[in-house]
Amino acid sequence: MEQLTGRCGCGHVTYGLRRQPLIIHCCHCTDCQRETGSAFAINVLIEAEEVEIFTGAPEAVLTPSESGSGQKIWRCPHCKVAMWSNYNGAKDAVHFVRAGTLDQARSITPDIHIYTRSKVPWVSIPQGARAAEEYYDVPEVWPAESLKRRDIYLTRRRS
Numbered sequence: 001m002e003q004l005t006g007r008c009g010c011g012h013v014t015y016g017l018r019r020q021p022l023i024i025h026c027c028h029c030t031d032c033q034r035e036t037g038s039a040f041a042i043n044v045l046i047e048a049e050e051v052e053i054f055t056g057a058p059e060a061v062l063t064p065s066e067s068g069s070g071q072k073i074w075r076c077p078h079c080k081v082a083m084w085s086n087y088n089g090a091k092d093a094v095h096f097v098r099a100g101t102l103d104q105a106r107s108i109t110p111d112i113h114i115y116t117r118s119k120v121p122w123v124s125i126p127q128g129a130r131a132a133e134e135y136y137d138v139p140e141v142w143p144a145e146s147l148k149r150r151d152i153y154l155t156r157r158r159s
């Protein structure tokens with residue numbers, strides 16, 4: 001797979017992913033629907049330090065979440081387009097990169113659909129695709145290589 005690269009709406013912030021994603025979510029939760037103004041969000045999960053910023057400096061905006069713990073959404077300081085978020089679960093170790101900001105957005109296919117309980121009725125989950133009513137058990141779903149990488153960032157967070 002070629003290197004994934006992306007940018008904000010005005011081009012001030014450009015970035016690239018140094019590694020392949022840990023996993024790709026298609027999230028149908030009501031937070032994602034509200035924040036994107038759409039039916040779902042596609043999030044490419046990757047270690048924060050593997051996101052390389054080529055130009056610009058995204059700013060963090062604290063945004064409420066349904067769980068009450070909040071999330072940090074990183075936006076271009078000029079056009080305010082959101083490029084990635086940090087959620088409470090993985091703290092700041094993992095960036096949830098918004099697939100639509102990638103130059104290769106059309107080649108991104110979700111590994112799993114989550115929070116399908118709040119999916120809009122006119123969206124159908126593709127046949128054979130993995131799906132969860134809410135969240136899922138990470139060790140059950142992530143590829144072995146991604147789980148190894150997860151062990152590394154979880155260990156680092158504890159130390």
Ligand SMILES: [Zn+2]
Binds near residue numbers: 008009
């Ligand atoms: Zn911008």
Ligand SMILES: [Zn+2]
Binds near residue numbers: 027028029032033
């Ligand atoms: Zn969501």
